[in-house]
Amino acid sequence: xxxxxxxGVAQTQYERRKKDETFYDLVYxxxxxxxxxxxxxxxxxxxxxxxxNDFLDGRTISSMAVGEAAGAYDKNISTVEGxxxxxxxxxxxxxxxxxxxxxxxxxxxxxxxxxxxxxNGMFDPIYQRCLGLEAVSASALQANAYMxxxxxxxxxxxRVSVKNHGNAKNNPFAQLPLDLTVDDVMGSQxxxxxxxxxxxxxxxxxxxxxxxxxxxxAKKARTKPVWIRGVAHCAEEYFLGDRDLADPKSLRAAAxxxxxxxxxxxxxxxxxVVELYDAFSYMEPLWLEAMGFCDPGEGGTLIEKGVTxxxxxxxxxxxGGVLSAHALLVAGLARIAExxxxxxxDAGARQVQGARTxxxxxxxxxxxxxxxxxxxxxxx
Amino acid sequence: xxxxxxxxxxxxxxxxxxxxxxxxxxxxxEVRIMAAWLEGVEGxxxxxxxxxxxxxxxxxxxxxFLMALRDECKILGNRCKVCNxxxxxxxxxxxxxxxxxDAWVELGREGVVTAHTIVRFEYPLQPVKPPFAYAxxxxxxxxxxxxxxxxxxxxxxxxGVRVRAVFKEQRTGHILDIDSFQIV
Amino acid sequence: MARKxxxxxxxxxxxxxxxxxxxxxxxxxEAVTRALEDCExxxxxxxxxxxxxxxxxxxxxxxxxxxxxxxxxxxxxILKVTTGGTTGxxxxxxxxxxxxxxxxxxxxxxxxxxxxxxDTTAAIxxxxxxxxxxxxxxxxxxxxxxxxxxxxxxxxxxQEDAARVxxxxxxxxxxxxxxxxxxxxxxxxxxxxxxLAYPIKLLDVCPRTDGACAVVFSADGVAQKICPRxxxxxxxxxxxxxxxxxxxxxxxxxxxxxxxxxxxxxxxAGIARPAEDLDVAELYLPYxxxxxxxxxxxxxxxxxEGPRFVRDGHTxxxxxxxxxxxGGVISTNCIxxxxxxxxxxxxxxxxxxxxxxxxxxxxxALATGFGGCFWSDVVILSADRP
Numbered sequence: 001x002x003x004x005x006x007x008g009v010a011q012t013q014y015e016r017r018k019k020d021e022t023f024y025d026l027v028y029x030x031x032x033x034x035x036x037x038x039x040x041x042x043x044x045x046x047x048x049x050x051x052x053n054d055f056l057d058g059r060t061i062s063s064m065a066v067g068e069a070a071g072a073y074d075k076n077i078s079t080v081e082g083x084x085x086x087x088x089x090x091x092x093x094x095x096x097x098x099x100x101x102x103x104x105x106x107x108x109x110x111x112x113x114x115x116x117x118x119x120n121g122m123f124d125p126i127y128q129r130c131l132g133l134e135a136v137s138a139s140a141l142q143a144n145a146y147m148x149x150x151x152x153x154x155x156x157x158x159r160v161s162v163k164n165h166g167n168a169k170n171n172p173f174a175q176l177p178l179d180l181t182v183d184d185v186m187g188s189q190x191x192x193x194x195x196x197x198x199x200x201x202x203x204x205x206x207x208x209x210x211x212x213x214x215x216x217x218a219k220k221a222r223t224k225p226v227w228i229r230g231v232a233h234c235a236e237e238y239f240l241g242d243r244d245l246a247d248p249k250s251l252r253a254a255a256x257x258x259x260x261x262x263x264x265x266x267x268x269x270x271x272x273v274v275e276l277y278d279a280f281s282y283m284e285p286l287w288l289e290a291m292g293f294c295d296p297g298e299g300g301t302l303i304e305k306g307v308t309x310x311x312x313x314x315x316x317x318x319x320g321g322v323l324s325a326h327a328l329l330v331a332g333l334a335r336i337a338e339x340x341x342x343x344x345x346d347a348g349a350r351q352v353q354g355a356r357t358x359x360x361x362x363x364x365x366x367x368x369x370x371x372x373x374x375x376x377x378x379x380x
Numbered sequence: 381x382x383x384x385x386x387x388x389x390x391x392x393x394x395x396x397x398x399x400x401x402x403x404x405x406x407x408x409x410e411v412r413i414m415a416a417w418l419e420g421v422e423g424x425x426x427x428x429x430x431x432x433x434x435x436x437x438x439x440x441x442x443x444x445f446l447m448a449l450r451d452e453c454k455i456l457g458n459r460c461k462v463c464n465x466x467x468x469x470x471x472x473x474x475x476x477x478x479x480x481x482d483a484w485v486e487l488g489r490e491g492v493v494t495a496h497t498i499v500r501f502e503y504p505l506q507p508v509k510p511p512f513a514y515a516x517x518x519x520x521x522x523x524x525x526x527x528x529x530x531x532x533x534x535x536x537x538x539x540g541v542r543v544r545a546v547f548k549e550q551r552t553g554h555i556l557d558i559d560s561f562q563i564v
Numbered sequence: 565m566a567r568k569x570x571x572x573x574x575x576x577x578x579x580x581x582x583x584x585x586x587x588x589x590x591x592x593x594e595a596v597t598r599a600l601e602d603c604e605x606x607x608x609x610x611x612x613x614x615x616x617x618x619x620x621x622x623x624x625x626x627x628x629x630x631x632x633x634x635x636x637x638x639x640x641x642i643l644k645v646t647t648g649g650t651t652g653x654x655x656x657x658x659x660x661x662x663x664x665x666x667x668x669x670x671x672x673x674x675x676x677x678x679x680x681x682x683d684t685t686a687a688i689x690x691x692x693x694x695x696x697x698x699x700x701x702x703x704x705x706x707x708x709x710x711x712x713x714x715x716x717x718x719x720x721x722x723q724e725d726a727a728r729v730x731x732x733x734x735x736x737x738x739x740x741x742x743x744x745x746x747x748x749x750x751x752x753x754x755x756x757x758x759x760l761a762y763p764i765k766l767l768d769v770c771p772r773t774d775g776a777c778a779v780v781f782s783a784d785g786v787a788q789k790i791c792p793r794x795x796x797x798x799x800x801x802x803x804x805x806x807x808x809x810x811x812x813x814x815x816x817x818x819x820x821x822x823x824x825x826x827x828x829x830x831x832x833a834g835i836a837r838p839a840e841d842l843d844v845a846e847l848y849l850p851y852x853x854x855x856x857x858x859x860x861x862x863x864x865x866x867x868x869e870g871p872r873f874v875r876d877g878h879t880x881x882x883x884x885x886x887x888x889x890x891g892g893v894i895s896t897n898c899i900x901x902x903x904x905x906x907x908x909x910x911x912x913x914x915x916x917x918x919x920x921x922x923x924x925x926x927x928x929a930l931a932t933g934f935g936g937c938f939w940s941d942v943v944i945l946s947a948d949r950p
Contacts, residue, residue, distance in 0.1 A: 001666065002566070019423045024807075054619035054646070054690075058430055061618070061648035061691040061936050068807045074824060076802045078654050081619070081644045082628060090643065090658060097566050097664035120505055121625035125436045126587065127469050127555050128527060132506035137514055140497035141527075145516075148495065148539045192514075193498045233641045237475060238632045241516050241525030242467070245495060253639060365629025370642065426695050432686045434623050437678065437774075439587035472590045475633030478597075478607040 001261060003380060004095045005218045005225035008038025008103075008211035009337040014175040014325035017111035018205040023057060026107045026207035027069040034103065034209040035071075039222030045211065046099040048072040050079045051087035051106035051329050055118045070105045070209075083277075084208065084333025085362030085372035089231055091212050100217040104210050106330045110203030115328075122366050124239070135279075135366065136200065138240060140192035142367040143282040145245040147194065149297070154194045156300030157281040158185035161198050161323060163303055164278060167310060168320025170349035173334075175204050175325040185281075199281040206327035208334045226340045229357075229377045230261030235370035243369070248290040251371040255291040262375035264357070267292050268307075271314055271375075272355040273342050275335035277363045278321045284308075287361065288316065291373070310352075318342070318350040332362020336374055343378040441472045444484075449557040453547045457522050459483040468522045469555075488520030489545045490564065495525070498534055507556060513537055517561055531560045568784035568950055569663045570794030571911040572670075573603025579744040579775035579896045582680040588622055589634030591776045592676050595901075596636055599672065599778035602917075603790050607636040610780070611668040616645045616655040617677050617900030620687040635674050647804060648691060649848070649935015651675060652777070652903025653943060656931075657800050659781045669786045675904035676776035679897075684772050691936070697809050704850065705769060707809055709761040711938075712853035714815030716763060718868075721856055723763050725871035727754035729855030730767050730894055732880055737891025739920035744773045744896040754852075768852040775898030777905045784949070795911035795929070798944045799832035801825040806937040822861040822932065822940035829942040830863070835928070839864040839878070839885045842944075843926040844913045846906040848934040850893050855879075859887070862930070881923065889913065889921040903933030907943055914947045 010033035012018075012026055021029075027050070035042065048070045052062040059065060063079035070077075076099075080087035084106035091102035119135035146152055162182055168174035180198065188198040211221075218225040234257070236250035237243050255267075264270045274293075278284040285299025293314070294302060302308045308316035317323075319338040322331045339358035341347040357377050364370040438446060441458070448454040458481045459466045460474035466485050473480050496515040499506070506512070513534055516525035528545075530537055543561040551557035575598025577583070577591055586594065592615075600607060613635050615628050624630050628637070628644040635642065647654040652675040659673035685703040692701035701707065715721060731751055737743040749767060757767040780790075787794040803821040806812045812820070826838075835841045845862075849855045856870035864885060865873040873879065879887035888894075890909040893902055910929035912918050927948065933941035 019425075053625070055625045058428065058694065059690050059692075060620040060687060061646075063647055063804070064691060064807060064936055065693065067804050072804065074803065074805070076828075077804050078645055078658060078802065079647050081646045082626070086643045090645075090661070093661045093665035093667060096666055097661040116503055117505065118625060121623060122630070124630070125434070125622075125624065126438050126442055129505075130507065130554070130556055131514065131527065131529060132503065133514065133527065134503075134505070136501075137497060137499050140499075141495045141514060141516060144497050144539070145495040190500045192500060195497075233643070234639060235629055235632055235637050235642050237638060238630055239524065240527050242475075245516075250639065254641075364643075365626050369629045369632075428694050428698070430620065430690055432620060432623065432682050432690075434682050436622070436681050437582075437584050437587050439590050440585050441590075442587060471633060472586070473593050473633065475636075475638045478636050478638075 002096055003215045003227060004092060005213055005227045006210050006340050007213045007218050007221035007223050007225050008034040008040065009340045010034035010037055011173050011208045011334055011337055012206045013173055014204040014206040014327055016175065016202065016204065018109065023065045023107050023109065024069040027066040027105050030207045030209035031070050031103060031105055034211050037223065038211050040211065040220065042071050044101060044217065044220065045071060045103045046101050047076040047094055049087050049091040049102055049104045051084050051104065052079065053081055053108065053329055055121055056108045056113055056328060058113055066107060070103060082364045083362040083372065084329055085336060085374060086233060086364060088210055088212065088333060088336055089233060089372060092228055092231060095212050095214050101211060101213045104212065104333065105207065106333045107207035108328045108330055109205040110328060111205050115203050136195060137192045138366045139280050140195045141240065142245040143194050143280065146282060146286050149246040152285060152297065152300040154186065155182060156285060157199055158182045159303045160278065160281040160284045161185045163309060164317050164321045164323045167318050167350065168324035171319045173325065174320040175202055177320065177324065195280055201279050201322045201326035204325050204327040206330050208330045208337050210333060210336055224344050224378065226343045227377045227380055228374065230258035230375035232257035232261065233370060233372035238369065240366065245367060248286060248368055251287060251290040251368065254371045254373045258373040258375050264375065268314060271357050271359050273318060273352040274314060274316045274359045275319060275338045276316060276361040277332060277335065278317060278323050279326065281323065284316060315352050318347065318352055332372065335360040335362060339376050343376055439472060441470050445470050446553040450551040450553040455487045455489060455519060455545065457485045457487045459485050466521060466523045468519060468524065468526050485521060487522050490542055491517040491519035493539055493541050493543055494518050495539060496537055515561060517543060528558060529560045533563045536563050567664050567666050569660045569781055569797045570787040571779055572782045572787050572791035572794050573599050573780040574908040574912055575599030575602055576742050576777040576905060576908060577775045579742055579773045579898060581744065581771065581773060583774040588678050589631055591678060591774065592631055592634035592674055595776035595778040596672065596674060599780055603780050605670065605780065605790065609670055610636060610640065610672045611670050612662050613637045613640055613642040613672045613674065614645055614655050614658045614662065615642060615674040616651040617675065618646060618648060618651060620690055621684065621899065622678050622681050636672065647936060649899060650903055650933040650939050650941045651900050652905065653907060653931065653933030653941035656779060656904055656907040656943060657802065657941065660797050660800065663781050663783045669783045671781045673779045673781060673904060674776065675901035677898040677900040678774045679772035679899065680774050693808055701809060705764055706761045708851050709764045711815055712763055715853060715857050718816060721871045723755065724751060725856055725875065726768060726852035727751050728874050729849065729852040730754050733888045733892040733894040736881065736889050736921065737895035740890045743891040744771055764851055770850050770893045770897035773896050773898040775896060775901050777901040777908050779904060779908050779911065791915065793915050793947060795914035795945045796949050798946045798950050799829045800943045801828035802941045804936055804939040809937060812938045819858055819861045819938060819940065821938055822858055825940045825942040826862050829944050833944040835944065838862055842885055842928050842930050844889060844910065844923045845885055845887045845930040846890060846909045847887055848893055848903055848906055848932050850934060886923050889918065889923055903941065906931040906933065910945050914945055
């Protein structure tokens, strides 16, 4: 794979409700800020990929609302509907395919729609939608399957919430920096067993943008380039009953491919920081296992053993993760943006010292049916 | 962080790193010019809803399955001849082998719960008021799970328990012709 | 593009107004299996999949993950690209970039729509901005009608001129076994059909269709092993210009997005005189007047000359530049697939697989996509490796 890099990133503040900003405003904000971050001008951006979802926006052809705000006037443009990590993947392929640079921008306002209705729309209209399934109850099934298989406990999950909301205190963009204890999480309102309120991410309003550049354009940008060493995604079966919910095989395949591209053979030793998609607390240990950072079933011990805490060998979600800020579609792109800040040494109070290699991750579909894994490096 | 202009909200932080003082003063000037027209402007909202009616084609394979529920209180699956997986609901093709499936299998009305969750929040799209459970059920004869609901005896619900399909009196050719699954 | 890309196979469903025998996934499966058959590949040979449709026509959120069983994406990478009417060409271009990037050797592009499952106009109305446009936007037809009446006033084009476009496309469709509408019509049929929004009558405009299309893209070095005469992607360009429907109100300017996209695509492909350098064109013409004015924007003829160019037979089979040998959008319109069908049909022409609708000696072919807020995509294909 040719050398390509991320040279600009931007995020909005994530909030419950951004009542003064439209989608256009959010996209314009992060587009402008990403350009400023990179020290590039609009004419340095050859093409644009927007990321939006027609259900969230209440608008078919949702891309229509934001193309202009993304600086796409008189430029080549396309739109991915899915998590920002997948949109950025397409953006990267377009640079590998000949453009000097791609701006990738994702937005969503969870406050403007009925999220349960919208996630219910992911389920099969003939066999599952009428059961009322939506993201939380389906994820609860996965958490249950996971606990049942390996004996991972709700306390293990609670520790993730405590860690990540605590980490969010260092992230000026996060919506929910919180001082929690395991008891707080365990005592929080039950939603769908075993998921409780403090095991859930919020639903946020926000946007993020990244600028991906060829080696030549990276020289023009003023930031330290963060090189894309490996990137892959993979999807498994659709029907929940067809899947082994406790075994994220699509993530395993995607991670293995991304590591192979990046020449990483011992993930736990060679990766310095991870930003993964923890929409629910149980997802952090489950995804870490499938990525190969520990054996299946061992994910619940990583916090206790001090491996994935801020002081640990491989901090996970120093930003506070998706548990602390969850603008749908944006959250995966935000993981990439956070990883880039880490590798530049620009992560302020949440900086993992000396981070050289980072993993960023996003998911699509119910219960992580599809995963996209990015391996980024501060070194060429 | 730049100081706030009198009567005007504090400027939002930039995305990363630090910005020189020169940049900040330019921003403050812009803010002062904007302040005049922003005063007294309220953030209005517009309510709307997408109302589009849908009629989804079930397809021939799905139709046969739903008709068997309606007319015979039978649960049908079908089997891929390449990998021998028995699917329920039945499929026109196997997603793994990518070949047509044409071997129908009559499944039992009972099965084993392999995953479940007790839902405690209320929401209009739910078929029944909480608490109720979603369960992934491996029906006798099937190789994949069917997702459905369990309404009663929730305190006895565990992974591994046997459950039985309870059919509605009035059936229309719908997955909810099975009212729910009951712990045996 | 970094690595050269070619189309090596295509497949499409039997397009109908209703396909009650299949659900959406099964419709996709039909197109995909036919595409694989066309190039004699198995699903395991496919490295990645790109899929597109317009969400609110079937109300399925996260179509890429929903489609896996039918699109063949089990344990493969799949992503969804959606840009309104231009979806099909955007999907084709995405698949081409998957290959051009060097990361994938054989990529499947899938476009589909089951328009019979919803009220098409109610769904499409939601593409307009809810605060500024939705109260006045009443669907695709009225906005195109404004463009058409402005054109008639400026150039003196008549309803009969436009009707000729429908007669041509519907005639062509008789040779296409997959087309939705396969009966030819006369000028009188069009003129006597009910007026929908002046000057657009029922037979001036496309139908709604249930259908899917799948196209296999492959890399230089691999494509030649799969297909004896691959259809190389010479260039592609996209302009999704406007945000609000009022932005495109200078009708004297023509279809600006098509002019700009075509200019870029022609320049990269070395097309200087389109009507001479191109051998066939599969154009996204959702209604007849587009067949008069957009060929001017494409440079087939000068401004105002569209009606005469069509009347003189230059766009018929056997003419200078046959347009829509497949029957075009006026004969088949499964929206998420429609623009992809233009690419598939253009590729079919180059590969020499067009059967009764084959244009002889096709070297260079043009495919366009249209949709959204007067947006355009342009793809140029060639029998010659770039």
